[in-house]
Amino acid sequence: MELKQLQYFAASVECGSFKRAAEKLYTTQPNVSKTIKALENELQVRLLDRRAHGVVLTRAGEEVYRYTCAMMPYMDKIRAVAETAEKEAVL
DSSP states (O other): OOHHHHHHHHHHHHHSSHHHHHHHHTSOHHHHHHHHHHHHHHHTSOOEEEETTEEEEOHHHHHHHHHHHHHHHHHHHHHHHHHHHHHHHHO
């Protein structure tokens, strides 16, 4: 599982569609769809129901989304640590 997969999943849920998530993430709709499909294959569970006008969370998707949202602030903190370490290495 990759952070990018979880980010794309969360964006799709928040935007309600792969197309709008792709716009938010500055990528393409097929790339978002493919990335989430890979996450679902790895977890061996369907996270989103694909509908004509967007996506809707499945029951399993609701739980994964809840954990994803709880984890995201920590990813920002990890990035901050890495940025600080990079600046200190330059000094």
